[in-house]
Every structure is written in structure tokens, then in C-alpha cells.
Amino acid sequence: MTTLDDLPTPCLVLDLGILKRNLAAMADAIARHPGVRLRPHLKTAKSREVAALAAPGGGPITVSTLAEARYFAEGGWRDQIYAVGIAPAKLDAVAALNAAGADVKVITDDPDAAAAIAAHPGPVRALVEVDVGEGRGGVAPDSEALLAVAARLGPRLVGVLAHAGHSYAGRSPGEMEAIAEAERAGVVRAAERLRAAGHRVEIVSLGSSPTALHARSLAGVTEVRAGVYMFGDLFQMQLGTHGPEDIALTVLASVIGRKPERNAVLLDAGALALSKDRSTQAAPRDYGFGLMLDRAGRPSFGDAIVVRTHQEHGEVRGESGPLPFDRLPVGARVRVAPNHACLTAAAYDRYHVVEGGEQVIAVWGRVNGW
Amino acid sequence: MTTLDDLPTPCLVLDLGILKRNLAAMADAIARHPGVRLRPHLKTAKSREVAALAAPGGGPITVSTLAEARYFAEGGWRDQIYAVGIAPAKLDAVAALNAAGADVKVITDDPDAAAAIAAHPGPVRALVEVDVGEGRGGVAPDSEALLAVAARLGPRLVGVLAHAGHSYAGRSPGEMEAIAEAERAGVVRAAERLRAAGHRVEIVSLGSSPTALHARSLAGVTEVRAGVYMFGDLFQMQLGTHGPEDIALTVLASVIGRKPERNAVLLDAGALALSKDRSTQAAPRDYGFGLMLDRAGRPSFGDAIVVRTHQEHGEVRGESGPLPFDRLPVGARVRVAPNHACLTAAAYDRYHVVEGGEQVIAVWGRVNGW
Known part of the structure; x- marks a missing residue:
């Protein structure tokens, strides 16, 4: 022993009891929103054993590197979003995973990258990254760029994706709720504009651990991504998403x-x-x-x-x-x-x-x- | 190709030409001090191929983890100092490496750890860590604690070791020289006190990349440890130890x-x-x-x-x-x-x-x- x-x-050291409690808390939070599913982000855990609990049955997941995409695809997790803006040189590796049975979707906010995705001979689909206020990657929901990137993707377009990373600067449940609602409204607005332009938008994806836990409405959203909620940490404790006993x-x-x-x-x-x-x-x-x-x-x-x-x-x-x-x-x-x-x-x-x-x-x- | x-x-990406130039610059700096040898710190490179250039012929090296100690011992580098205060539970692993032919020396500034080293059934020798102004680990050169730790080590004592990590706060060659001289004077003073108390002190070790490059005198010192000089970085460039073309x-x-x-x-x-x-x-x-x-x-x-x-x-x-x-x-x-x-x-x-x-x-x- x-x-x-x-x-x-x-x-x-990873405490299994606390992990299971954190997973249950997030499942409860998402269950308040019928029709919305959780797509756990494995960038924190990077572990098949954790994924087996957080995304059982090979359920949909989010990844942050090609190494994760390959590792989880080989472990049976087909439905993935690789949620970091794609560099065209990585498309061959993604297409190879998909040709072998996976369904790894990429994201972009760039017209040239979108053209490279559209022109790739292998099976690759993409979401347009939408900026809902974080000011990192993404096009604005009301921008011309949103339509331009989607037009370049053409039939390779599968949805829209937002990440309210600025929720980490929130300091109260009220602030988190407001950021969560702006995230929801922005990504849904982007989806509606693309649908009005004739595109098929299957996936409307948003998420961060704080907004996932604090969102009041997820109307129009199909899925939520979150990762650090599984483990918790001192920063999440400061945000109020975890207690000291939840790390x-x-x-x-x-x-x-x-x-x-x-x-x-x-x-x-x-x-x-x-x-x-x-x-x-x-x-x-x-x-x-x-x-x-x-x-x-x-x-x-x-x-x-x-x-x-x-x-x-x-x-x-x-x-x-x-x-x-x-x-x-x-x-x-x-x-x-x-x-x-x-x-x-x-x-x-x-x-x-x-x-x-x-x-x-x-x-x-x-x-x-x- | x-x-x-x-x-x-x-x-x-590692540029071999720059690496070789940085190694030559340090060799030149040490060669100004006859009788002093370089014991490169492999905590930066952690690579046998780099060690083959920086410490050729299985020459003396410094390491910062048991994983490094094992990896380099198995690669032919016998003479090592594991320059992080030892926890007694790690002595079995060190003794096992030494029983298999290595000579990994540990360091401590603690009387209880010294007693554990002295009592260990396997071959383990130790240096007393001396604080020359950094205020991290180590006993003061003039302290009673220096003599107490050495007395506990008894025949397992092999030397004294200092690290002027506060040289990283230096902002001019003059400041570096002053810190280097204080480092030298402190560790030599500790060695002299231990010799006066009847101990055999073979190794008088000091070092940091800035003080190694800036020391005017190393009188009384047997060896210098340094690591980051091999690669350089923006911080070393700010200290003036590397130019922009030396990274x-x-x-x-x-x-x-x-x-x-x-x-x-x-x-x-x-x-x-x-x-x-x-x-x-x-x-x-x-x-x-x-x-x-x-x-x-x-x-x-x-x-x-x-x-x-x-x-x-x-x-x-x-x-x-x-x-x-x-x-x-x-x-x-x-x-x-x-x-x-x-x-x-x-x-x-x-x-x-x-x-x-x-x-x-x-x-x-x-x-x-x-």
C-alpha cells in the first residue's frame, strides 16, 4: 500500500472525492439550462482518467493542443473542439485524426486561415471565434469580419465560439452574471447573423468556469466549455466559484x-x-x-x-x-x-x-x- | 533535411554556435583564476548533449533534482553536487547512485538533516550550505550553527557551498564585483573556521552566472558553479552578462x-x-x-x-x-x-x-x- x-x-496529489464533487456541482449548474450540454475543457487535467469522469462515454470535449487532441482521440473521445486559433500548418495533423475516425473541430478568426481550412483536402470543420469582450482572439459579433471569415469557410463552417476570459476579473456574483450574459448575447448574436446570411450554425459554444457557474440564461447556446472547475485553485476560490475545501x-x-x-x-x-x-x-x-x-x-x-x-x-x-x-x-x-x-x-x-x-x-x- | x-x-530552438561561444566565455572567465575549476550547473540545460560540451569527460557538475542526478550519473557524470537542501527521505536514492559508482554530494544547513546524513548506512557525503547574503538557505559564515552542522556531519563533511543569488539584483559590473567578493569572503571564512575546528574541507564552492563572470579574486575557492550562462536570456542581458546576440x-x-x-x-x-x-x-x-x-x-x-x-x-x-x-x-x-x-x-x-x-x-x- x-x-x-x-x-x-x-x-x-489529486483528491478524488473533491474532484467528483466539483464535477457534480458543474453538472448541476448546466442542468439548469435544458438543451445545453457541457463540453469539458481538458487543458487543465490533460488526463484520460479525469476525462472518463468529466466527459464519460467519450462525450464531447475541448482541447488546447494537438498533443491533447491526439491523446484523447486515441482514447476514444471523438467529438472535440481544439479551442486555440489554428495555424494552417496544423491542419494536416487535425485532418489525419479525423480521417482515422475523430471529429476534431478547429477555430479561427482570420480570413486567410479560413481559406486554408476551406481548401484543405482532408476532413476539417471550423468554428468562427467571436470576441465577447475579453479582447484576446475573435471577431466582434457585429463586425463585417464575422461574415467574411464565415464566407471563406463556406460548408466547412460548423458554428461559433466565444470565451469570456475577462470573467476572471469579476469580483462578485453580480459581475459574473453580467459578464456571462454579455458572453451569451454576443455569441448568439453572431450565430443569428450567420444564419441570416444563409450559413448553417450547429454549434453555439461559450464558456469559462466562472460564467458557466453563474449564467442565469443560456438561451440560444448549445454548449458550455469549462476546465479549471474540476480541480479548483486559490484564484477560483477568490472568485467565489470554489470554497477552500473544494481544491x-x-x-x-x-x-x-x-x-x-x-x-x-x-x-x-x-x-x-x-x-x-x-x-x-x-x-x-x-x-x-x-x-x-x-x-x-x-x-x-x-x-x-x-x-x-x-x-x-x-x-x-x-x-x-x-x-x-x-x-x-x-x-x-x-x-x-x-x-x-x-x-x-x-x-x-x-x-x-x-x-x-x-x-x-x-x-x-x-x-x-x- | x-x-x-x-x-x-x-x-x-537551441543555437549551437551561440552555446559554444557562451561556454568559451565562461571558460575564459574561470581560467583567470588558476586552481579554480568550473562545476557547470545543469539545472538549466538538463541535457546530456549539452553537458558533453559544458562538462566534457564526465567532468564535475551541479544538479538540482534527483532526476538530474540519476540521468547524468547513468550518462557518465560521476562527480556531482546536488545543490538543493536535502530532505532525509532522498538519501536512499543518493546512496544507491553512489553505491553504483557515482559520487553525488548533498548539501544541508540543518543539524537534524546532518545527523540523518551521518547515520545513513550508504555512501553519502555533504557540504554545509553557507548564506553569503542572499537570505535563502544556509548558515552564516560566523555562526555557531556552521560548527554545529559540521560537527553532526563528522567525517561525512566534504566542504562548504554558497550561492550569491542576490547578484541577480545587481545593476552594474561594480555591484556584481562587490557581491562576488562578499560571496568569496563568506564561503572562505566558513571554510577557515571549519578547518580551525579540525574538519577536512576539500571543496569550497560558490557561484552564480553573474558572480562567476565578474569575480576579481577567487582566492581560497576551489570551484565555481553557474548554469544559465550557457543559454543566456533577456534577464541576463539586462544584467550585462550577455549581449542580445548571445541568447x-x-x-x-x-x-x-x-x-x-x-x-x-x-x-x-x-x-x-x-x-x-x-x-x-x-x-x-x-x-x-x-x-x-x-x-x-x-x-x-x-x-x-x-x-x-x-x-x-x-x-x-x-x-x-x-x-x-x-x-x-x-x-x-x-x-x-x-x-x-x-x-x-x-x-x-x-x-x-x-x-x-x-x-x-x-x-x-x-x-x-x-
Whole structure:
């Protein structure tokens, strides 16, 4: 029987009970909208074992890399959207997956890329990316560019897709609701304009974890995409989408130094093990590079924050009082809740799965890289 | 013949000519100090092929993880220092490597860890980590703790080790020289105190790329450790240790979106492909998440900076004038010089090696994880 004491540190720990609860919460949120389906984004988990729970039966999924598309297609997930603007050189790989039985749809907001998709000899379909206020990729719902890109795609057009990434700057349920409604209205408006121009628009897709959980209406939408809700993290906790007990993913680390004179310990989880993500920096509570929990995953050290990282060192300081150094000798094992689960998980090739306790009940894989 | 056009993006490109020039510059810097040897830190490169050039003949090396220690030991690099404070649970793995022929030395600044090292049944030797002003790990050169840790190690003591990581905050050659001299004086003082107490101190080790290049005297030191000098990056360029033409490591990326209305392009190199490192933030010039170069690696777009990253998107803005959109269609290939080579490289499992041109002359491996 493997326990947390037997694992090399740093490593990833995934709590199955919390994962299942987070999946159920999202399923409940989506079930309030009849006719709308969830297309989980696997960019966070990058794991077939997680996908088997989040998108059972080879259900529709979203991916962010060709490596994910290939890995999940070979694992039985046919219906995919590769939700990062396509570079034409990647179309051969997508078409090859589709020729072998998958249905990986790409996205674009560019007329030249649309022309390349239309001209590709293999089976490739695409959605037009619509900008609903994030200001990253996408054409505006009322733009001429929307019609131009769709016209270039011609019969390869399968739908429209929006991502309200700016929901991450929302600070209250009211703000999230407003952003969710603007996301819905924008993508539906784009779909209506394309239909009025004679196009067939099967898929009207939107999503981000906060807007998926906070949307009041999804009228006109066919599907919702979300990913980080599966694991949760400190940033999602600051957004109010997760409580502190809903963070399924943590990093198991060992104490490698003690500095009582500055109320600090050094961990063997640094910039590579946690990532340099600082998404809580502008949030109500700044968690530095993560929050130190005890080995059982409980917040029993108060506000013990990773304040500094070097490549393999993380320095934790007690921000709400003296650290209990008697419980933190060199070699002691602790867990760190991450700022941003997607980036922290990316440093690892596997999950050590627990269910509440210290026993490792499974090891699950991940597909990294491109 | 594989060229940069045949590679999937994003991917790592390593220029062999620049790498060799950087290695020669460090060798020249160390050669000014007779009797001092270089112990290259492989935490940046994590590659046997790079180590074969940087530490030829299985020469002494520094590593930052057990995975590196194992990979390089099996590749023929016997003499290693694992330069991150040891957790006692890792001693079995180190002793196993040493029993199989390696000589991996560990470091500690903790009396309990020192006692665990002394009591370990396998072959393990250790250096005492000395703090020369960085304020991370280590005991002060004049502290009682130095003597206490050494006494616990007993005959397992092999030397002292310091790292002037605070040299990265230096802003002029004069400041670097001063930090380098404080690093030297501190670690030599620690060695002298231990010798006066009857200990044998074979290794007196210090290093960081800036202090290695700027030290005026290394009297009393036996070896210098440095790593990032091999590749260089924008942060090292800001420190003055590398020129813009000395950055050997870049990320090859494709344009996936064009936003002339905000003078921006989107690349398929985002937070995972570049890392979220922002080390140039407090430097004289803030390069955001990287500087966009042309496909040949030349800075021909002016100040084209990656100003925003999402997981798989990097947004580049022209900061010194309009971007040449005619040269940047969707699908165009560019290269991005990284802020911090160690963190950017860690997202990839291989290097695509070029020598000036577009032809890929080799593919070299990396050892990631722990």
C-alpha cells in the first residue's frame, strides 16, 4: 500500500472525492439550462482518467493542443473542439485524426486561415471565434469580419465560439452574471447573423468556469466549455466559484530548511513545481505562489504563504503568526494549494490520487507538451 | 533535411554556435583564476548533449533534482553536487547512485538533516550550505550553527557551498564585483573556521552566472558553479552578462491571430510555452514575457514584446512602432527570446539544434520532473 509518505517530492496529489464533487456541482449548474450540454475543457487535467469522469462515454470535449487532441482521440473521445486559433500548418495533423475516425473541430478568426481550412483536402470543420469582450482572439459579433471569415469557410463552417476570459476579473456574483450574459448575447448574436446570411450554425459554444457557474440564461447556446472547475485553485476560490475545501489538486512537498529568525521554512517545491503564476496578486487575498496546508490537505498553519520561489526552492512565511516549527522539521511533508491549477499541473507527468486519506489509490497519467 | 518550417510549434530552438561561444566565455572567465575549476550547473540545460560540451569527460557538475542526478550519473557524470537542501527521505536514492559508482554530494544547513546524513548506512557525503547574503538557505559564515552542522556531519563533511543569488539584483559590473567578493569572503571564512575546528574541507564552492563572470579574486575557492550562462536570456542581458546576440535559446512559435487595431499579433506560445516568469519586470527594460524575433532569430520587429499570456496564447504588441503585418500573416513563424531560460526550457522534452541557419542539425533530450 502506497501512502503519501512513500512518494518522491515534489509531486501532484489529486483528491478524488473533491474532484467528483466539483464535477457534480458543474453538472448541476448546466442542468439548469435544458438543451445545453457541457463540453469539458481538458487543458487543465490533460488526463484520460479525469476525462472518463468529466466527459464519460467519450462525450464531447475541448482541447488546447494537438498533443491533447491526439491523446484523447486515441482514447476514444471523438467529438472535440481544439479551442486555440489554428495555424494552417496544423491542419494536416487535425485532418489525419479525423480521417482515422475523430471529429476534431478547429477555430479561427482570420480570413486567410479560413481559406486554408476551406481548401484543405482532408476532413476539417471550423468554428468562427467571436470576441465577447475579453479582447484576446475573435471577431466582434457585429463586425463585417464575422461574415467574411464565415464566407471563406463556406460548408466547412460548423458554428461559433466565444470565451469570456475577462470573467476572471469579476469580483462578485453580480459581475459574473453580467459578464456571462454579455458572453451569451454576443455569441448568439453572431450565430443569428450567420444564419441570416444563409450559413448553417450547429454549434453555439461559450464558456469559462466562472460564467458557466453563474449564467442565469443560456438561451440560444448549445454548449458550455469549462476546465479549471474540476480541480479548483486559490484564484477560483477568490472568485467565489470554489470554497477552500473544494481544491482537489495540491503539490506534496518536503521541508528542506528552517528559518525561525524570519518565521519561514524552505520547501522543495519552487518555481518549477508550483509555476510562477501570480494570478492572486490582484485578487482580494494575495497568496504569493501558493498556500501551505498540512499533509492531510487541511489549512492548519494559518496563512502560511509561499512568498518567494527559486527554481527548486519555495520559501513559506507565516503571515498570521509564528509557524509551528515543532511540526515542521526538515523532512516534514506538507501540501501546497496552487494559485492556478492549469499551470501548476503542467510541470508533472502524473497524478497521485487519494480519497480523503493518505493512501494513494491510483496513479493517473497526463499528456504534456505540444 | 529538417528545417524550422517542419517543426511543430511551439518548440525549443537551441543555437549551437551561440552555446559554444557562451561556454568559451565562461571558460575564459574561470581560467583567470588558476586552481579554480568550473562545476557547470545543469539545472538549466538538463541535457546530456549539452553537458558533453559544458562538462566534457564526465567532468564535475551541479544538479538540482534527483532526476538530474540519476540521468547524468547513468550518462557518465560521476562527480556531482546536488545543490538543493536535502530532505532525509532522498538519501536512499543518493546512496544507491553512489553505491553504483557515482559520487553525488548533498548539501544541508540543518543539524537534524546532518545527523540523518551521518547515520545513513550508504555512501553519502555533504557540504554545509553557507548564506553569503542572499537570505535563502544556509548558515552564516560566523555562526555557531556552521560548527554545529559540521560537527553532526563528522567525517561525512566534504566542504562548504554558497550561492550569491542576490547578484541577480545587481545593476552594474561594480555591484556584481562587490557581491562576488562578499560571496568569496563568506564561503572562505566558513571554510577557515571549519578547518580551525579540525574538519577536512576539500571543496569550497560558490557561484552564480553573474558572480562567476565578474569575480576579481577567487582566492581560497576551489570551484565555481553557474548554469544559465550557457543559454543566456533577456534577464541576463539586462544584467550585462550577455549581449542580445548571445541568447542561444528561443521558442519557435506561429502567428495564430492578427489584431492590427491594437498593433498586436497572437502567437501559439503562451504561459506554458514561455513560462509566467517576469524576471525582467524590475530590470531596466521590462520585456513582459519575452521579445519576439524573426524566424532567423534576429530582432527585426523592434520592441515587439509578449505583453500578455494565457495558457496557449501569447499576445505580442509593437512597443516601438507599428508591427509589419505584411510579414506576419497567420502561420508565419517567429522566435521568442525568453525572460528566464531555466523556466522556459522546462516545458519541453527536447531541443531542436541549429547553427545559425534554418536547418535542424540535431535533436537533444532533456530530463524534466523530479
